[in-house]
Amino acid sequence: MxxxxxxxxxxxxxxxxxxxxxxxxxxxxxxxxxxxxxxxxxxxxxxxxxxxxxxxxxxxxxxxxxxxxxxxxxxxxxxxxxxxxxxxxxxxxxxxxxxxxxxxxxxxxxxxxxxxxxxxxxxxxxxxxxxxxxxxxxxxxxxxxxxxxxxxxxxxxxxxxxxxxxxxxxxxxxxxxxxxxxxxxxxxxxxxxxxxxxxxxxxxxxxxxxxxxxxxxxxxxxxxxxxxxxxxxxxxxxxxxxxxxxxxxxxxxxxxxxxxxxxxxxGGNAPFLVFDDADLDAAVEGAMLAKMRNIGEACTAANRFLVHHSVAEEFGNRLAGRMGALKLGHGTEEGVDVGPLIDSKARDKVSELVADAVGTGARVLVGGSPVGERGYFYAPTVLTGVEPGARMLAEEIFGPVAPITTFQTEDEALAMANDTQFGLVAYVFTRDVSRSFRVAEGLETGMVALNQGIVSNPAAPFGGVKHSxxxxxxxxxxxxxxxxxxxxxxxx
Missing domain, CATH: 3.40.605.10 (Aldehyde Dehydrogenase; Chain A, domain 1)
Incomplete structure (x- = not known):
């Protein structure tokens, strides 16, 4: 950069x-x-x-x-x-x-x-x-x-x-x-x-x-x-x-x-659910959109990646590869994918959340630190093995960080997704039509994106429930x- x-x-x-x-x-x-x-x-x-x-x-x-x-x-x-x-x-x-x-x-x-x-x-x-x-x-x-x-x-x-x-x-x-x-x-x-x-x-x-x-x-x-x-x-x-x-x-x-x-x-604390039958190519593409739109500085940004244990390693490695390939720099420069965070306070908060997660056992797959001496850049980051007590699972990250945790059953995934005071949007990736509707109905959010990484549309009602x-x-x-x-x- x-x-x-x-x-x-x-x-x-x-x-x-x-x-x-x-x-x-x-x-x-x-x-x-x-x-x-x-x-x-x-x-x-x-x-x-x-x-x-x-x-x-x-x-x-x-x-x-x-x-x-x-x-x-x-x-x-x-x-x-x-x-x-x-x-x-x-x-x-x-x-x-x-x-x-x-x-x-x-x-x-x-x-x-x-x-x-x-x-x-x-x-x-x-x-x-x-x-x-x-x-x-x-x-x-x-x-x-x-x-x-x-x-x-x-x-x-x-x-x-x-x-x-x-x-x-x-x-x-x-x-x-x-x-x-x-x-x-x-x-x-x-x-x-x-x-x-x-x-x-x-x-x-x-x-x-x-x-x-x-x-x-x-x-x-x-x-x-x-x-x-x-x-x-x-x-x-x-x-x-x-x-x-x-x-x-x-x-x-x-x-x-x-x-x-x-x-x-x-505020939001959007869960991004990836089930074992998901199309992983589509899920990774959707994750890039849901996480990295606007440098992760969006209330709709995927904040918690809840991935079935059987596909979590592959999903994490694929996502890390995509995140690590992004080019940081001034937004006016040719080919730049990721610009700076809005100010030093925002960058410092992201650093604190990552340090907290790593301190409780999370592993950094890519990124994990500020970048450069000028401006407020933070490297696109993927964390795996994020423990339930990590702050970033409860707070909005508002930055380019994707924390991955795992689940084993549909009921567990729903319980984890709803375990927040926020309820703006959730992302769900599965090829099972019946599961799509069960999960969409069970999520405590104002919006649900099924097998896609962007939910906002001027022709659709945007808004949340609970503290969102x-x-x-x-x-x-x-x-x-x-x-x-x-x-x-x-x-x-």
Whole structure:
């Protein structure tokens, strides 16, 4: 791998094209205090940009703008809202290369991964452009025949979205798309590590014709100071958060005072089950996708590999061979598969989890250590013989580490998979159709991937159970999070 500074003319041009002020009411402006914060390239530790650092008053100004626009935006014809989303989708596709380069510079993933995220993120705009014109209620006759029952769907109202750094655009479009389609205004707070992608998206949406005040974006390094007043403000009607369970619990508690509609997409501890009859070629390929997508920094990442004892050695060796062949480096470099982790804290946590597992008896098949003197790289790692008490079996690794443990029976595999407070997604590899359905029904997760390593799809409902949160994003279910149901009883 190389650690040379990547900022050349093309990279600088993409960075310089991004507006870096707060986007409030359709206007770009500095923070009220003129404060700024640095944006760092995690591959080098170099500061690549500075953006406005909002304070509490800036957050309230953004909510003011959203609240003022809500009534007008809710009355906008669904077809008009749909066309804005469709144009936004087309602009994202047209500008995928620049958006991908920008994302790689601030987040670290390879250009190939960034391009894949742009394509995925854009699909939420296309999907919800089609859902906007399909919002419907119902008409029915009361059971006694004396009256008629009418239900209608109406926008929830102003929303607050808090998005994470690991998917800087997709986690935004997954919330912004249905809100626009439903007729809701919004305030978006991107993660402080990756605000540039969201600001680029705000510019793109404005170009696509989104009226001023519908979308407001505020970056800040003082999240609690800015967010709590908004959550407790009576004008806010919806909160959607993607991030850690610990932060989500605090936000849910704060939201209780206003009884907000709340969606929480929180932590994961995804089991990856490989049964003795599995196609091992497909299982290893699926494992690479489920583990290494986004450098392992994903709530959907396979966190625990539960493999039948009869195939565990072969599976582990094959997976180690694939992981060891991955090329590390700056995401802008040709042929790079794996970029850096987001920061030193993330890298140090991965190191601690690996050391803990090895200290309790795990064996390193490949990797097992940080790499390089600059940036936050960690070698793709496979561990075998991981004992039940290892921390990484209970905590999200959020890095390129695959711990393998074994099971002997289907019931044991299910018990091990469900032995966690989290329940976002599980991966299952088996050629037995009956077992597929038994296991899918028995898993305590919001999503199950059968014989595939990627489960996310804009046309499907994304979300978890237990401490992985509640609410669904994407699919026909996704727009319901932004709609209230009103019943009208009609006397004849």
């Amino acid at each position: 190389t650690t040379s500074t990547p900022i050349g003319a093309s990279e600088r041009a993409v960075l310089d094209a991004v507006r870096t002020g707060l986007f409030i009411g359709g206007q770009w402006r500095p923070a009220a205090t003129s404060a700024v914060m640095d944006v760092e390239d995690p591959a080098t530790g170099q500061v690549i940009a500075q953006v406005a650092d909002a304070g509490a008053q800036d957050g309230l100004d953004a909510l003011d703008a959203a609240s003022r626009k809500q009534k007008e935006w809710a009355a906008t014809p669904p077809r008009d809202r749909a066309e804005i989303l469709r144009r936004s989708y087309e602009l994202m596709v047209d500008r995928a290369d620049d958006l991908a380069l920008l994302m790689t510079l601030e987040m670290g993933k390879s250009l190939a991964e960034s391009r894949a995220e742009i394509a995925y993120a854009a699909e939420f705009f296309r999907w919800f452009s089609e859902e906007a014109v399909r919002i419907a209620g119902r008409w029915s006759v009361a059971p006694n025949g004396a009256t008629r029952l009418l239900t209608m769907k109406q926008p929830v109202g102003p929303c607050l979205f808090i998005t994470p750094w690991n998917f800087p655009l997709a986690m935004g479009t997954r919330k912004i798309g249905p809100a626009i389609a439903a007729g809701c205004t919004m305030v978006v707070k991107p993660a402080p590590q990756t605000p540039l992608s969201m600001y680029a998206l705000a510019s793109l949406l404005a170009e696509a014709g989104l009226p001023d005040g519908v979308l407001n974006v505020i970056s800040t390094s003082r999240t609690p100071e800015v967010i709590e007043p908004l959550v407790r403000d009576h004008r806010l009607r919806k909160l959607s958060f993607t991030g850690s369970t610990a932060v989500g619990q605090k936000l849910v508690a704060q939201s209780a005072s206003q009884l907000l509609r709340v969606s929480m997409e929180l 949160g509640f609410g669904r994003e994407g699919g026909t279910e996704g727009i319901e999070e932004y709609l209230e149901t009103k019943y009208v009883g009609i006397a004849l």
